[in-house]
Amino acid sequence: MTIKIFVTGGTFDKEYDEIKGELFFNKTHLTEMLKLGRCELKVKIETLMMIDSLNMTDTDRKFILDNCKKAKEEKILITHGTDTMVKTAKFLASFVKDKTIILTGAMIPYKFGSSDGLFNLGSSLTFVQTLPHGIYISMNGKYFHWNNVRKNKETGKFEKILID
Amino acid sequence: MTIKIFVTGGTFDKEYDEIKGELFFNKTHLTEMLKLGRCELKVKIETLMMIDSLNMTDTDRKFILDNCKKAKEEKILITHGTDTMVKTAKFLASFVKDKTIILTGAMIPYKFGSSDGLFNLGSSLTFVQTLPHGIYISMNGKYFHWNNVRKNKETGKFEKILID
Amino acid sequence: MTIKIFVTGGTFDKEYDEIKGELFFNKTHLTEMLKLGRCELKVKIETLMMIDSLNMTDTDRKFILDNCKKAKEEKILITHGTDTMVKTAKFLASFVKDKTIILTGAMIPYKFGSSDGLFNLGSSLTFVQTLPHGIYISMNGKYFHWNNVRKNKETGKFEKILID
């Protein structure tokens, strides 16, 4: 079993530009993070884009969808900015039925030391192995169905819309 | 749903004694790690012992078993040294049938910066949510059934005995 | 001997706002850094402002000057953004003759893991102990007299204007 990882950017991969004193995107840190976690799963990493999810367009989402459909793998992990993660999940859910797709992200960039990214990565790679077909968001050790989740903008946490 | 976490020591929690220049055990770092990972799961952490698993006795294993049985929670995570993790898993498997128990550990102490512990913790807390009743070992993003796993002493990695 | 440390902000103390996804200033990390470095010097830390040095006004510089003059301590360290560090050093040099004042900063925020701040802090606290009265900039293990230094905007490094 091989897991496909699509990188789209988001807080996960933000870096600090020391000349300009600003945040920016360079290359993904996924390979480095998997090595740090001593991950022994078979994964294929492919960077689709490196953007803040607030800047993600419909064309970008279509591109993500096309890649999810095209992928031979049945299990797909997408790293994504948290701000529009739910929107992308909904879009994918309309068109993909026969795969397990997990979207995950981070609140603190991996390069900034105290990142939640490594924990989320471990958690998401596990959900993608064990959950049935469907589109899910995985954050904070939890998973959410695409149609019952929202980001609480004040706390920065993901939560169910309808509590069961 | 609440997840019970039993701490038994192992590399996860090793620290550096700066006066003696040696490794030692103090308190567990689990709470700190869950905070770093921004974990939002309901967990109850209980330290049963703080030892190197090479020093774990039959009495210690009996004590772990008793606590697993006594626990109200159906989902249990045990942090454990990797050297005798398989032995403890086998012992628990003989007596516990109606719970999901995951044993996990780390190759590098959490306090030593480049730890695989945070990744394993995220991964294990997910397996415990999604796997059916049984005793499992979770390392390197993978899970293993208690009766089909061994630690490769040369590579330090866990692997299946019988490849399926 | 007590060393006075005046905090003015700069890259040293930048943090990541996880709700807004932006850089911001909160409290100084100097106390934490001195603890990490196991510093045993007597220091008094006082935060004068928490700003990006690009936003530092003449009024701000006057406020720093007044505090340098008023301080009982003969040895003063100022943490400062690198962009206008030279400007502040020149301003102080016109008015303070009887103290050793070191300005220092960082290219990467302390909270972002790979910071040069701890190295610069160790270096600067040593220059302030050993250099004669005067105004200096300390970066990258080197010290510069206020009147023979510039920041190279392309490399981000400080360098002498006239090579001796």
Next chain:
Amino acid sequence: MTIKIFVTGGTFDKEYDEIKGELFFNKTHLTEMLKLGRCELKVKIETLMMIDSLNMTDTDRKFILDNCKKAKEEKILITHGTDTMVKTAKFLASFVKDKTIILTGAMIPYKFGSSDGLFNLGSSLTFVQTLPHGIYISMNGKYFHWNNVRKNKETGKFEKILID
């Protein structure tokens, strides 16, 4: 001006052997640390030995002395375990009069995240630039003359024997 750095091992360079679960010495981290600190000084690093200073013999000390004498550089930094650092300083002081030699170390290994090593390195490279000829120990932001220092074995800190 070039600074010679002689590496002898000590806590600075201890690493964690993940197969054996023990501390060990591999290669020095000095180059990596200088890069992290963005040090722009001209330095030449030479590893003389990689040992715990409790195991340092008279032959080892003689070898360090010979290298200090032979070095063209007038400014020398020696990384050294803290336990017998004072002994080595005394030995060197009997034979070297025309150089500035700083011995430094760490209480926590650099690889273990919360190391005081980077702070000490910044501090020591500054003392070696600014102090007159002599043999000194630099720890915790302070410097000590070779003949007025001891390591307090209970606190792990270096202190003056005679307070001035």
